[in-house]
Amino acid sequence: MVATEAYVALSGVLFSIGAVGVLTRRSAIMIFLCVELMLNAANLALVAYAYRWAGTGLLTGISGQTAVFIILAVAAAEVAIGLGILVAIFRNRASTDVDALSEVRL
Amino acid sequence: MVTFVILAVVSVVGALGVVLLRQPIHAALSLVGTLLTLAVLFVTLQAHFLAVIQVLVYAGAIMVLFLFVIMLLNIEQQRKEIRPWLRWVAYGIGLVAAVGLIVGALLDPRQAPDAAVARAALQGGNALLIAEVLYFEFMLAFQLVGVLLLTGMVGAVALVQRRRPPPGGVSAATAREAVLTDRPGRPSSHPVEAGGR
Amino acid sequence: MTLLPEGFIVWSVLAPALFLLGFALLTLLLGVFQRDRGFVAAVALTGIAGAAVFALHFLMEAQRGSAESGFGLRYLADAHASAFTLVILLGTALAVLVGQGTLERLDLDHPEYFPLLLLSATGAVVMVSAGDLITLLLGLEIMSLAVYVLAAWRSDVRQSQEAGLKYFLLGSFASALFIYGIALTYGAGGHFDYASLMAVFAATGFEAHITALLGAVLIIAGLGFKVAFVPFHQWAPDVYTGAPTPVTTFMAVVVKTAAFGALLRVAATIFAGLEAGALGAILPGVLVVLIGATLVVGNLGALLQAGVKRMLAYSAVAHAGYLGLAVVAAGADGMAAAGFYLAAYTLMTAGAFAVLTQVMDDDDRGDTIEHFAGLGRRRPWLAAAMAVCLLSLAGIPPFAGFIGKVLVIQAAITAGHVVLAVLAVVTSVVAVVYYARVVVAMYFREQSSAARLPERPASRSVDVAIGIAAVGTLLLGLLPGLWYTLLEQGQNLLVFVSSP
Numbered sequence: 001m002v003a004t005e006a007y008v009a010l011s012g013v014l015f016s017i018g019a020v021g022v023l024t025r026r027s028a029i030m031i032f033l034c035v036e037l038m039l040n041a042a043n044l045a046l047v048a049y050a051y052r053w054a055g056t057g058l059l060t061g062i063s064g065q066t067a068v069f070i071i072l073a074v075a076a077a078e079v080a081i082g083l084g085i086l087v088a089i090f091r092n093r094a095s096t097d098v099d100a101l102s103e104v105r106l
Numbered sequence: 107m108v109t110f111v112i113l114a115v116v117s118v119v120g121a122l123g124v125v126l127l128r129q130p131i132h133a134a135l136s137l138v139g140t141l142l143t144l145a146v147l148f149v150t151l152q153a154h155f156l157a158v159i160q161v162l163v164y165a166g167a168i169m170v171l172f173l174f175v176i177m178l179l180n181i182e183q184q185r186k187e188i189r190p191w192l193r194w195v196a197y198g199i200g201l202v203a204a205v206g207l208i209v210g211a212l213l214d215p216r217q218a219p220d221a222a223v224a225r226a227a228l229q230g231g232n233a234l235l236i237a238e239v240l241y242f243e244f245m246l247a248f249q250l251v252g253v254l255l256l257t258g259m260v261g262a263v264a265l266v267q268r269r270r271p272p273p274g275g276v277s278a279a280t281a282r283e284a285v286l287t288d289r290p291g292r293p294s295s296h297p298v299e300a301g302g303r
Numbered sequence: 304m305t306l307l308p309e310g311f312i313v314w315s316v317l318a319p320a321l322f323l324l325g326f327a328l329l330t331l332l333l334g335v336f337q338r339d340r341g342f343v344a345a346v347a348l349t350g351i352a353g354a355a356v357f358a359l360h361f362l363m364e365a366q367r368g369s370a371e372s373g374f375g376l377r378y379l380a381d382a383h384a385s386a387f388t389l390v391i392l393l394g395t396a397l398a399v400l401v402g403q404g405t406l407e408r409l410d411l412d413h414p415e416y417f418p419l420l421l422l423s424a425t426g427a428v429v430m431v432s433a434g435d436l437i438t439l440l441l442g443l444e445i446m447s448l449a450v451y452v453l454a455a456w457r458s459d460v461r462q463s464q465e466a467g468l469k470y471f472l473l474g475s476f477a478s479a480l481f482i483y484g485i486a487l488t489y490g491a492g493g494h495f496d497y498a499s500l501m502a503v504f505a506a507t508g509f510e511a512h513i514t515a516l517l518g519a520v521l522i523i524a525g526l527g528f529k530v531a532f533v534p535f536h537q538w539a540p541d542v543y544t545g546a547p548t549p550v551t552t553f554m555a556v557v558v559k560t561a562a563f564g565a566l567l568r569v570a571a572t573i574f575a576g577l578e579a580g581a582l583g584a585i586l587p588g589v590l591v592v593l594i595g596a597t598l599v600v601g602n603l604g605a606l607l608q609a610g611v612k613r614m615l616a617y618s619a620v621a622h623a624g625y626l627g628l629a630v631v632a633a634g635a636d637g638m639a640a641a642g643f644y645l646a647a648y649t650l651m652t653a654g655a656f657a658v659l660t661q662v663m664d665d666d667d668r669g670d671t672i673e674h675f676a677g678l679g680r681r682r683p684w685l686a687a688a689m690a691v692c693l694l695s696l697a698g699i700p701p702f703a704g705f706i707g708k709v710l711v712i713q714a715a716i717t718a719g720h721v722v723l724a725v726l727a728v729v730t731s732v733v734a735v736v737y738y739a740r741v742v743v744a745m746y747f748r749e750q751s752s753a754a755r756l757p758e759r760p761a762s763r764s765v766d767v768a769i770g771i772a773a774v775g776t777l778l779l780g781l782l783p784g785l786w787y788t789l790l791e792q793g794q795n796l797l798v799f800v801s802s803p
Contacts, residue, residue, distance in 0.1 A: 002107055002110040002150075003218055004214075004218070004219055005211050005212050005214055006110060006114075007110075007147065007151065008207075008211035008214075008490065009207070009208040009211040009212060010114050010117065010118070010147075011207075011486075012203075012204060012206075012207025012208050012210070012211055013118060013121075013204050013207075013208065014117060014118065014121050014140070015203070015204075015207065015483055016200045016201070016203040016204035016207065017118070017121040017122060017124075017125055017200065017204075018121065018124070018125075018479070019199070019200055019203055019476075020125055020196050020197060020199070020200030021124060021125035022472075022476050023192075023195075023196035023199065023200075024125065024192075024193050024196045024197075025125070027130070028468055028472060029130055029172070029175070029176060029179075030124075030130060030133060031472050031476075032172075032472065032475070033124055033130075033133055033134060033137055033172065034124060034125060035472070035475045035476055035478075035479050036137065036168070036172075037121055037124055037137060037140065038476075038479035038480075038482075038483065039478075039479050039482060040140070040141060040144055040164070041483065042479065042482040042483040042485070042486045043144070043156075043160075043486075044144055044147060044148075045483065045486040045487065045490065046485075046486045046489060047147075047148050047151045047153045047156060048151055048490075049486065049489055049490035049493075050151070050153070050228070050231075051151040051152055051153075051219060051224050051228070052216075052219045052490070053219075053493050054152070054219070054223065054224040054227035054228045055218075055219020055220050055221065055223050055224030055227075056216070056217055056219050056220070056223070057220070057223050057227070058493060059493045059494075060227050060228075060235075060239075061224070061227060061228060062227075062228065062231065062235050062236060062238075062239050063239050063243055063244070063494075063495065064489055065153050065155075065156055065228075065231050065236060066236050066239040066240050066243070066244055067244075067437055067485070067489065067495065068153075068156055069156065069159065069236060069240065070244065070247055070248075070251060070437055070440075070441070071440075071482055072159060072160075072163055072164065073251045073254065073255065074251075074254065074440065074441070074444050074478075074482075075164070075168065076163065076167070076168060076255075076258075077254050077255055077257070077258035077444065077448060078258075078444070078448065078475050078478070079168050079171060079172070080258040080259070080261075080262045081258055081261050081262060081265075081448045081451055081452060081471065082451075082471055082472075082475065083171060083172070083175045084261065084262040084265040084266055084452075085265055085451065085452070085455050085464070085467050085468050085471055086175060086179065086468070087175065087178070087179070087265070087266055088265045088266055088455065088458060088464065089455075089464045089465075089468060090179045091266075092458060092459070092464070206517065207517065209513075210487075210513045210514050210516075210517045211514070213513050214513075214514060242307060242311075243375070243377075243495075244437065245307075245311075245312065245374060246317075246373075246374045246377055246378055246438055247435075247437045247438055247441055250429060250438065250441040250442070250445065251441065253324060253422070253425065253426075253441075253445055254441055254444055254445050254448070256422070257419070257422045257423075257426070257445050257448050257449050258448055260331065260415055260418055260419060260422065260449075261415075261419060261448055261449060261451070261452035263415065264413060264415035264419065264452055265452055265455065
């Protein structure tokens with residue numbers, strides 16, 4: 001069995017990669033994908049820590065897993081709104097305009 | 107150990123794909139790869155139920171929605187790039203963050219978890235255990251998720267079902283007059299037509 | 304099977320939030336068949352007033368030292384939560400009034416407007432009352448999702464849609480930081496609720512500080528986006544300017560109040576627990592740097608703006624800096640000072656934005672200083688209200704903003720952050736310049752022919768909002784004790800007390 005530290009370190013790497021993506025990508029949908037990656041990194045960290053707490057016998061650890069469940073719902077709601085905004089924007093433009101609008105100045 | 111290394115490498119490669127691939131479709135599929143790898147990692151961490159949910163909800167529902175929107179809007183690859191120096195600044199920030207988080211994780215001085223104890227406590231992270239916490243500690247949070255999803259629904263409907271005024275536009279004054287004469291405030295056109303280009 | 308302990312579920316503490324939620328649903332239903340928006344707005348205001356009655360009840364209970372809580376200290380109705388709930392409700396009521404008077408004219412009148420406003424306020428109330436990180440996250444998301452949609456409300460204007468998109472992308476990035484912060488905090492402390500985390504972090508022999516510290520920094524970053532701390536403030540000017548002005552009114556006051564309410568609570572519990580241990584000095588250091596930068600960048604940025612709306616956006620960043628003084632001084636002093644400051648800030652900022660809606664044209668444009676020239680002669684009452692709000696924002700003595708600044712600066716000095724306090728005083732001198740510029744234009748310059756005030760009948764509900772804001776600003780300035788004693792003497796649950 002690999003130590004939990006390795007899992008948390010992996011989640012840190014995924015999180016940082018996602019953050020770099022948010023900072024370097026320019027199109028809205030790509031930034032949003034990178035945010036999803038960051039959320040998943042957080043979920044991995046939660047599951048790993050849940051395992052640690054359960055494994056050290058101090059706490060059941062299951063609350064960490066349940067939090068992941070809730071965060072999944074948060075991500076789903078965010079996706080609904082985010083993609084809704086994107087669709088609303090694109091729908092109001094002529095199709096040629098799409099490229100210009102997919103660029104967001106951050 | 108070997109399993110973890112393989113999964114870690116695959117998930118990092120997938121994540122790099124999300125950040126570096128130029129075609130949005132490729133990037134999204136790359137993210138699906140990472141998500142599936144994460145599901146397997148969840149299994150190795152005694153979270154079987156979450157692994158299933160991860161595949162069903164994340165890889166299944168959410169990413170399909172993403173792919174659907176990418177294809178619907180016909181988003182092509184990016185043309186413009188951000189300024190090179192800014193890119194390097196971003197890489198620098200990412201590197202610092204990654205090193206910081208890795209060091210933070212590895213410096214954890216606490217005793218290592220015992221696999222047998224963890225297995226006994228988590229019972230594979232089955233639905234019954236999660237449900238017990240969900241309806242106890244997370245009772246309030248669970249209710250709030252309902253409100254959150256409602257907000258998401260109302261918001262999405264408000265965003266997408268918006269009617270546009272016809273070419274030339276209806277001035278606020280005429281709209282007001284229309285209301286007074288008991289006609290619809292805005293000419294209500296069919297949503298598809300209204301959303302047309 | 305685990306059985307719920309007796310007295311775990313206390314629905315009554317949720318009363319303000321539930322009342323708002325119920326009326327959000329009611330206005331949603333009314334929107335289907337009720338075309339009279341004035342009626343829907345009245346229903347929304349009724350809901351806000353009802354929620355305020357419950358919040359006031361809990362505030363009074365807290366005065367008697369019997370503050371209530373539910374769900375095992377995961378939802379609190381103590382002095383801090385109730386007072387911040389009242390400020391949120393005040394801001395929401397002002398936003399409803401401004402919206403009622405301007406939506407139709409701006410062609411923004413859609414039935415989902417008021418329901419989303421109330422849902423967002425519900426999330427805000429949950430945020431300030433939350434007693435654990437997951438509840439806080441859900442409140443934050445409920446509030447934010449509704450505001451993202453509202454910011455993109457003008458489907459025909461590119462700036463508004465881009466404002467919505469930009470706000471959404473940066474907001475969800477901030478949420479991701481916040482969620483990772485929650486994950487690390489859980490890793491360090493093993494719990495999500497403030498009470499247990501505080502106990503774990505403050506316990507002697509606790510050794511996972513680096514993880515906890517990283518978690519705390521990420522939580523500060525996530526909430527820092529919402530309150531617009533520098534360097535997380537970049538969205539604020541563009542989004543405040545791009546969003547329709549009635550929505551900006553809501554965003555500027557309610558989102559900031561909710562995020563500060565949550566940040567103060569987290570600072571007073573989890574962070575205070577962390578600061579008691581080794582490595583504890585790092586966290587206040589991070590906050591001091593952020594807040595110092597916010598004070599400088601916010602005020603200098605406001606100085607350079609030509610548009611009044613954008614100037615007010617930077618001023619909102621600057622005020623986040625002043626409120627930050629209360630966060631570094633967390634604990635009862637800081638919480639009460641911030642509660643007073645935010646009440647004053649809500650009144651004066653909402654008032655200034657409400658006046659702005661009256662000066663701007665039907666396309667939601669025209670907010671340069673030229674447009675304010677000669678306002679004192681043409682619309683004396685409007686100009687007087689604007690002058691009161693702006694002078695209060697600048698921190699000129701008889702008004703509420705001055706008392707607020709004194710309180711937060713005092714709290715910072717008590718907590719030993721003298722440098723920050725000095726910086727706050729210096730920057731507020733700079734602030735006088737950009738607020739005074741508008742006041743001078745209103746009273747000492749002739750109306751320019753290029754920028755005429757739009758000819759239209761005044762909106763009664765916006766006038767009411769402006770009246771409440773101006774009178775409230777004056778009243779809070781003259782009789783600050785009315786509100787401050789409630790904050791100061793009310794009982795707060797979960798306040799960290801360091802063991803001697």
